[in-house]
Amino acid sequence: MTANDPSSTSLQLTADxxxxxxxxxxxxxxxxLTEILDTADSFIEVGxxxxxxxxxxxxxxxxxxxxxxxxxxxxxxxxxxxxxxxDVLNLDINTSATSKGESLSDTLLNLEAMASDMFVVRHSQxxxxxxxxxxxxxxxxxxxxxDGRHAHPTQAMLDMLTIRQHKGRFEGxxxxxxxxxxxxxxxxxxxxxxxxxxxxxxxxxxxxxxLPRDVESLGCTVExxxxxxxxxxxxxxxxxxxxxxxxxxxxxxxxxxxxxxxxNREKLALADPGCIxxxxxxxxxxxxxxSAVADGPQSVILNQVTNGIAIRMAVMSMAMGGQMAExxxxxxxxxxx
Amino acid sequence: MTALLDMxxxxxxxxxxxxxxxxxxxxxxxxxxxxRTGGVWLADxxxxxxxxxxxxxxxxxxxxxxxFSRIGLNPKVKPSSLPFSTEDRDIILIDDVIMSGRTIRAAxxxxxxxxxxxxxxxxxxxxxxxxxxxVQPDVTGRVLALQSHQRVKLRGPDPLHIELQETGx
Numbered sequence: 001m002t003a004n005d006p007s008s009t010s011l012q013l014t015a016d017x018x019x020x021x022x023x024x025x026x027x028x029x030x031x032x033l034t035e036i037l038d039t040a041d042s043f044i045e046v047g048x049x050x051x052x053x054x055x056x057x058x059x060x061x062x063x064x065x066x067x068x069x070x071x072x073x074x075x076x077x078x079x080x081x082x083x084x085x086x087d088v089l090n091l092d093i094n095t096s097a098t099s100k101g102e103s104l105s106d107t108l109l110n111l112e113a114m115a116s117d118m119f120v121v122r123h124s125q126x127x128x129x130x131x132x133x134x135x136x137x138x139x140x141x142x143x144x145x146x147d148g149r150h151a152h153p154t155q156a157m158l159d160m161l162t163i164r165q166h167k168g169r170f171e172g173x174x175x176x177x178x179x180x181x182x183x184x185x186x187x188x189x190x191x192x193x194x195x196x197x198x199x200x201x202x203x204x205x206x207x208x209x210x211l212p213r214d215v216e217s218l219g220c221t222v223e224x225x226x227x228x229x230x231x232x233x234x235x236x237x238x239x240x241x242x243x244x245x246x247x248x249x250x251x252x253x254x255x256x257x258x259x260x261x262x263x264n265r266e267k268l269a270l271a272d273p274g275c276i277x278x279x280x281x282x283x284x285x286x287x288x289x290x291s292a293v294a295d296g297p298q299s300v301i302l303n304q305v306t307n308g309i310a311i312r313m314a315v316m317s318m319a320m321g322g323q324m325a326e327x328x329x330x331x332x333x334x335x336x337x
Numbered sequence: 338m339t340a341l342l343d344m345x346x347x348x349x350x351x352x353x354x355x356x357x358x359x360x361x362x363x364x365x366x367x368x369x370x371x372x373r374t375g376g377v378w379l380a381d382x383x384x385x386x387x388x389x390x391x392x393x394x395x396x397x398x399x400x401x402x403x404x405f406s407r408i409g410l411n412p413k414v415k416p417s418s419l420p421f422s423t424e425d426r427d428i429i430l431i432d433d434v435i436m437s438g439r440t441i442r443a444a445x446x447x448x449x450x451x452x453x454x455x456x457x458x459x460x461x462x463x464x465x466x467x468x469x470x471x472v473q474p475d476v477t478g479r480v481l482a483l484q485s486h487q488r489v490k491l492r493g494p495d496p497l498h499i500e501l502q503e504t505g506x
Contacts, residue, residue, distance in 0.1 A: 018409060035412050042397070045416035050424070051450040054400035056410070317400075321409030328407045 011133055018322035021133045021142040022315045024151045025192045033196055037161050039314035040307065046083060047309060056317045057086035060117040065132075066145070067093045067123040072281060073145050073155075076305070077120045080312035089116070105135070112137050118320060119143070126150035126185075139327055141319040143312075149185050155280055156189030158311040160197060162304050163235055166276050170197040174272075175235040178205040178226070179261060179288055182212055183242035186280055190237060195219040205229035206261065226261050233271035237278045238263050238288045254287045264290040268298065276300045342489070342499040347462055347478035351379075352386045354476035355429065358458050359387075364427040367458070369393040370419065372444050375433030375491035379462060382497065383431060394419035401443035417447065424452030433491035435461040438472035463489055463499070 009027030014020045017032065025033070046054055062081040064074050069092060081088045093107070111119070118141045121129040126148030133142040146152040160170075167173060175194055181187045181204050194202045202220040204211065215222060223229035230236070241257065263277065277289075277299045285291045294301060359367060369387075371380030373395055380393040399414035430444060441459060448454060460476040465483055481489065488502045 039410065039412070039414060042400075042414045042416040045418070046400070049450055050452050053450065055446070056400055056405055317410050321405060324406045325409035 008130060011130065014322050014326045018325060019315070019319045020322045020326065021129075021144075022153060022319050023129050023133060023142065023144045025153045025156060025189050025196070026151075028196070030196050030198070033157070033160070033193060036157055036311070036314050036318065037164060039318060040157070040161050040310040043083075043310040043313040044307070046313070047306070053083050053085050055085045057081065057084035057117075057320055060084075060086045060320060061115060062086045062088050062118045062120065062316070063111055063116045064088065064090045064120045064145075065093060065111070065122070066091065067121070067128070068146070070122055070146070072305075073122065073308075076308040077143075077145060077154075077312050077316075080309050080316060081118075081120075083309065084313055084317055086118075086316075089114075104132075108132065108136060112140065116140060117323075118316065120145050120316075122146045124148055139323055141316075141323050143315060143319060146185055149183060149188075151189045152186040153189050154308070154312055154315055155186045156193045157315070158304055158307040159186075159190055159237065159278060159280070160193050161307045161311055162278060162300050163276070165303065165307070166300055167234060170194065170199050173199045173234045174201045174203070174232050175199050175237065176203040176205050176223075176229055176233050177220070177237045177239060178229070178263065179239035180210045180241050181206050181215060181239065182210045184239050187239060188218060191218045191220050203229055203233075207257075226267055227270060230267055230270035233275050235276050235278065236263065236268070236271060237280075240280060240282065241284055241287055254284075258287050262286070262288055262290065263293050265292055265296075268293055278304060280304070342479075342501065344497050344499065347499070348382060348386070348497075351460060351462055351476060351478040352383060354478075355383065355387065355458070355460055358460075358476050359429075362427070362456065362458070364456070364458070366391075366427070367429045368421050368423065368426045369429045369431065370396055370444075370448065372430070372432040372440060373397045373415065375462075375493070376431050378491065378494040378497055379431050379433060379460075381494065383429075383460075392420045394421065396444050396447055398440060398443040398447055401447045403439055403443065419451055422452055423448055423454045425455045426452075428454045428457045429460055430457050431460045433461065434463045434465060434489060435459075435472070435474055435477075436465040436467050438468045438470035441472045442470055462491065465489065 008024055012021040012023050046052055064077055066074055078088050120143045121132055122145040128147050129142050129144040144153055177187050191202050203223055204220050205223045205226055277293055279301050283294055369380050369384050369389055371377035371393055377395050384393050395418045397415050397417050399411040459474045461474045462478040464474055464477040464480045486504050488504055490500045490502055492498050492500055
């Protein structure tokens with residue numbers, strides 16, 4: 001299955017349009033994306049309470065199934081699940097069963113036998129969460145925490161929440177995504193989300209060597225010159241250089257990249273004065289972004305981290321709720337039949 | 338039934354009941370919390386009638402509902418907002434209608450996640466009985482016995498009025 005396969009929509013949505021899994025933003029309409037943002041907005045307030053928990057997933061077991069390590073993403077998923085009162089199991093697959101020769105299918109069967117209700121999956125192979133969603137027992141929700149170069153839908157949605165908080169809208173916004181688009185799974189999800197939510201223009205700014213071949217087909221314009229690309233921007237999203245995913249020399253040097261595509265105060269001054277600066281982290285200071293900009297008044301990078309927990313709470317509770325509502329409809333249908 | 342649901346009389350009775358209960362308990366500075374949506378409209382009215390200076394709080398109990406596992410998450414959930422600390426405060430919790438008691442149970446669970454209040458007075462405009470949990474209001478505008486196919490719903494906020502609905506079952 002590929003991300004654009006129409007069956008991915010029927011896989012991740014129930015018959016009445018609720019989330020069953022959260023694998024990709026493809027096929028999710030503006031209403032549902034807005035619902036995710038609204039629900040996340042409500043969860044932000046939970047993080048400000050004396051007891052930062054709600055009982056939605058009490059008694060449910062969430063397994064963080066990370067085939068590729070990521071401390072930050074795993075921490076926010078873990079915190080999100082715990083704030084929903086779930087029991088959380090963290091599995092770093094690289095250092096556990098599969099390295100002892102166990103197949104993925106066997107690992108999943110074992111986890112299902114432990115009565116798990118949700119798998120949060122991160123994998124270096126595009127489509128792995130789709131594969132797992134197709135093969136797990138009905139009733140188990142799969143959340144994509146980043147797969148290959150394909151998608152990182154929760155990261156894109158926390159970026160959308162951050163943009164909406166600061167800009168109040170998507171209509172009319174000019175947004176640029178800068179840097180290593182080629183290796184970025186989040187850039188694909190961001191472009192998809194921004195277009196669906198009504199942004200006026202999504203621009204990618206990068207050297208040709210760090211752009212996918214038919215990048216315009218994702219729904220964006222391309223600019224190779226950073227100074228021209230910064231013009232009139234409302235939002236600039238810097239991407240991390242995915243040095244670990246680069247095969248061969250795609251860049252002359254980090255210093256050269258910073259000179260041409262790094263965001264410093266001079267380049268930021270070319271954008272709209274209210275332009276906000278985003279970065280998914282971890283930041284390579286002095287490579288993608290100047291420290292004075294990363295820590296400056298236009299930076300909303302730490303808001304993104306806070307919003308990451310709220311978005312993951314929203315997606316997890318909506319998917320679990322969709323699964324449970326679907327199961328109860330089926331049980332009711334069986335009883336009536 | 339129409340006379341029973343006269344809004345001015347209901348609000349007068351609710352206010353009088355609340356004043357009596359506050360005096361009885363020796364509460365002089367209550368914090369008022371309304372349960373969305375009807376309870377928030379009533380909190381606005383009662384806050385003015387009781388002359389409370391502090392802004393009232395709003396609870397959305399969607400994250401605390403006990404039917405999440407059956408019907409999923411309410412897509413219209415809005416953040417709760419309590420503009421005061423509940424810790425050691427005397428709370429008035431207000432809602433338009435009490436029936437099963439499940440909404441109130443959820444609301445009290447949520448209030449305790451903000452802190453431990455000294456006490457809670459529960460006020461509802463209408464009590465329909467049909468309780469499924471042992472939760473009783475301290476103050477009620479009116480107790481109504483409806484037919485099984487009938488429901489009441491508070492409409493508002495301006496003007497506030499109660500609608501008698503026939504469910505058809």
